[in-house]
Amino acid sequence: MKKYSLLLLALLMMGCGNSNNDDLGRISLLEKVNRLYESEQYRESRDSAESFIARFPQDEQIDVVRLKLLASYIYSTKYRMAESYADRLLQGSLMDELYYEDVEYYKIVLKIERSKHSYATTLKMKNIYRNFSELEKMLSLMENFLASYPNSAYSDELKKYRDDLRLVLAEHQLSIALHYAQKGNKTAMLQRLSIYQEKFSDVKTPLFDQVLAYQ
Numbered sequence: 001m002k003k004y005s006l007l008l009l010a011l012l013m014m015g016c017g018n019s020n021n022d023d024l025g026r027i028s029l030l031e032k033v034n035r036l037y038e039s040e041q042y043r044e045s046r047d048s049a050e051s052f053i054a055r056f057p058q059d060e061q062i063d064v065v066r067l068k069l070l071a072s073y074i075y076s077t078k079y080r081m082a083e084s085y086a087d088r089l090l091q092g093s094l095m096d097e098l099y100y101e102d103v104e105y106y107k108i109v110l111k112i113e114r115s116k117h118s119y120a121t122t123l124k125m126k127n128i129y130r131n132f133s134e135l136e137k138m139l140s141l142m143e144n145f146l147a148s149y150p151n152s153a154y155s156d157e158l159k160k161y162r163d164d165l166r167l168v169l170a171e172h173q174l175s176i177a178l179h180y181a182q183k184g185n186k187t188a189m190l191q192r193l194s195i196y197q198e199k200f201s202d203v204k205t206p207l208f209d210q211v212l213a214y215q
Contacts, residue, residue, distance in 0.1 A: 026056050030065070037068050046072035063099050070103065074110050082110050104145055105154045111138050112161065132172050135165050170200035174207035181214035189214065 029052045036045035049069035053062065066089060073082035089095045089103050115135060116128050129135060142162045146155060177192035193211060 026052075026059065029055070030059075030061060033065055033068060037072060040075070042072045042076040046076055046078070063095050066095060067099060067102050067106070070106050071109075074106060074113055077113075079110060079114050082106075086110065101149050101152060101154075104148075105152070105158070108138065108141050108145060108158065108161075111141065129165075129168055132169060135169055139165055139169075166200055166203050167205065170196055170203040171205050171207055173200065174205065174211055177211045178207060178214075181211055186214075 029048060033045055033048045033052055036042075036048055046069060049065050049072060052059075052065050053069065056062065059065075070082060070085055070089065073079075073085060086103055086107050090100060095103070111134065115131055115138070117130050139162060142158050142165075145152070146158060146162075149155070152158075173192050173196040177189045177196065180186075180189040180192065189211065196208070
């Protein structure tokens with residue numbers, strides 16, 4: 001009986017030891033995810049977040065880690081993985097609905113990052129975007145998000161993105177109009193100028209006066 005009691009006590013102690021080890025491992029890995037993400041080491045934070053989710057799928061912080069994984073996919077240019085993962089988070093019961101707003105925000109960020117020229121920011125290019133038709137779609141997504149979540153913590157940031165994109169799109173139309181004006185193609189110039197006035201007349205840019213000088 002005494003031997004049985006000692007064996008039972010040893011097993012209980014081993015169980016407690018494993019539990020403590022798991023707890024320490026969880027805390028350590030969570031801190032690692034946060035540290036790597038905050039220091040913008042997105043490839044490493046991606047790997048750590050994937051490891052955390054695999055090891056601790058029921059953790060109370062799991063949805064926060066999932067968001068960091070989604071963001072890490074985006075900022076490490078794993079765009080297809082990010083798109084697929086965002087859809088999984090929204091379509092299933094994988095994530096608490098409380099975080100759907102965050103996922104929708106990151107879907108917009110994904111489109112913004114995907115539309116940038118490679119190395120555009122590093123090389124300080126004047127125009128960092130490509131595929132202007134996609135930029136128009138992004139504007140629509142932003143407007144829908146701001147309407148759906150008027151009190152969102154992301155509102156100010158998205159409004160700035162929206163204003164920046166509208167300026168880019170306005171100058172895109174005016175640049176083409178100016179090109180046609182310089183070539184003497186007044187019909188094509190007026191077509192582009194009409195698009196600008198219809199969609200972006202409130203956007204102020206010196207290009208507008210340059211185009212008008214040819215009328």
